[in-house]
Amino acid sequence: xxxxxxxxxxxxxxxxxxxxxxxxxxxxxxxxxxxxxxxxxxxxxxxxxxxxxxxxxxxxxxxxxxxxxxxxxxxxxxxxxxxxxxxxxxxxxxxxxxxxxxxxxxxxxxxxxxxxxxxxxxxxxxxxxxxxxxxxxxxxxxxxxxxxxxxxxxxxxxxxxxxxxxxxxxxxxxxxxxxxxxxxxxxxxxxxxxxxxxxxxxxxxxxxxxxxxxxxxxxxxxxxxxxxxxxxxxxxxxxxxxxxxxxxxxxxxxxxxxxxxxxxxx
Ligand code: PEP
Ligand code: MN
Numbered sequence: 001x002x003x004x005x006x007x008x009x010x011x012x013x014x015x016x017x018x019x020x021x022x023x024x025x026x027x028x029x030x031x032x033x034x035x036x037x038x039x040x041x042x043x044x045x046x047x048x049x050x051x052x053x054x055x056x057x058x059x060x061x062x063x064x065x066x067x068x069x070x071x072x073x074x075x076x077x078x079x080x081x082x083x084x085x086x087x088x089x090x091x092x093x094x095x096x097x098x099x100x101x102x103x104x105x106x107x108x109x110x111x112x113x114x115x116x117x118x119x120x121x122x123x124x125x126x127x128x129x130x131x132x133x134x135x136x137x138x139x140x141x142x143x144x145x146x147x148x149x150x151x152x153x154x155x156x157x158x159x160x161x162x163x164x165x166x167x168x169x170x171x172x173x174x175x176x177x178x179x180x181x182x183x184x185x186x187x188x189x190x191x192x193x194x195x196x197x198x199x200x201x202x203x204x205x206x207x208x209x210x211x212x213x214x215x216x217x218x219x220x221x222x223x224x225x226x227x228x229x230x231x232x233x234x235x236x237x238x239x240x241x242x243x244x245x246x247x248x249x250x251x252x253x254x255x256x257x258x259x260x261x262x263x264x265x266x
Contacts, residue, residue: 001155002148002162002192010223011193013133013161015109018053018090020163021195025260026224028054028092028110028135028197029249031231032239033061033069034076042231044083046246050253054110055080055089056226060096061238062116069237077107084109092135092226098126105132115139115167115202118150128157135163135226137199140170140178144187151194163195164188165226168203177205177242180213185222197224201242207233210244211252218256221265227252 012022020026029047034040034057044055059076061069072079077093084091094112095104101123104111110133117123118139127134134154138147151162166185168178180203188196200213214225230236230243244252 001160002151002194004191004193007193009193010189011160011195013163013195015090015133016053016088018109020197020224024224025218025222025256026054026195026197027052027227027253027256028056028090028224029227029229030056031058031236032201032228032243033058033237034072034080035237037079037082039231040079040083041086043229043246044087044089046231047229047249048087048089050246050250051257052249052253053089054092055084055087056092056112056228057083058094058238060094060100060104062094062096062114063238074103077104081107095123095127098122101126101130105130108132110135110163113137118142119146121153124150124153125157128154128159130159131161132159133161133163134159135165135197137165137167138169138184140168142169144184144191148188148192151192163197163224164192165197165199166203167199167226176203176209178203180204182213182216182220185217185220189221195223197226198222199226201226201228201239201244205242207242207244207248210242211248211255214252214256215259218259219263219265225256
């Protein structure tokens with residue numbers, strides 16, 4: 001179903017003012033985790049002022065250690081929804097378990113399947129059965145074929161609004177948190193009609209590397225970006241080192257528009 005042979009023209013996912021694919025670059029920005037009402041509202045306001053049309057924020061957090069902050073769960077979803085309503089931004093948040101899909105759909109505009117769950121087939125089938133758009137993140141060790149077949153589970157369940165997200169893979173290199181292959185964008189666009197977005201935050205793990213990767217992804221024809229932005233990265237409960245300040249995000253958006261205007265992205 002994902003193949004370009006089945007459907008030659010690129011698919012577009014539209015939610016509120018967030019448009020991803022078919023020539024539109026959708027920017028989804030916000031903190032790794034929803035931490036408090038003031039934190040998510042300030043994040044929403046700032047990313048909206050800089051031109052983002054989507055707001056990200058995790059309420060169910062897949063943490064490497066069970067002792068790390070696990071997210072605000074339903075309370076966080078309520079805050080995210082309120083921040084989305086206040087700003088008009090489309091909200092994007094992770095769902096980790098099939099039994100939470102209905103709950104997360106009640107609050108969020110777009111579901112995120114995290115890298116760790118890319119091959120959780122029960123979860124993929126569960127999100128395939130709803131009509132809320134899904135951002136599917138590439139597993140850190142998944143091949144392109146495995147990634148596309150994971151998308152196929154969702155599409156085959158009936159949900160046609162799938163966005164593919166390259167978020168970096170695990171390699172021998174340890175200077176960056178993951179290794180971010182930008183060739184994923186043109187490669188997948190040749191094979192599939194689904195929109196392809198880049199997450200340079202998890203892809204690098206280093207805030208200073210995020211803006212150049214955003215610009216490169218735009219020049220390379222990406223359909224969108226998923227970027228971690230925090231009002232106070234040094235005090236973030238998760239992923240602070242890779243989170244942009246609102247000022248750095250604003251500067252990146254300004255430069256991103258220049259790149260998009262300068263390059264024929266076809
Ligand atoms: C996230 O978006 O905060 C996240 C946990 O991403 P990933 O699943 O790519 O690690
Ligand atoms: Mn994160």
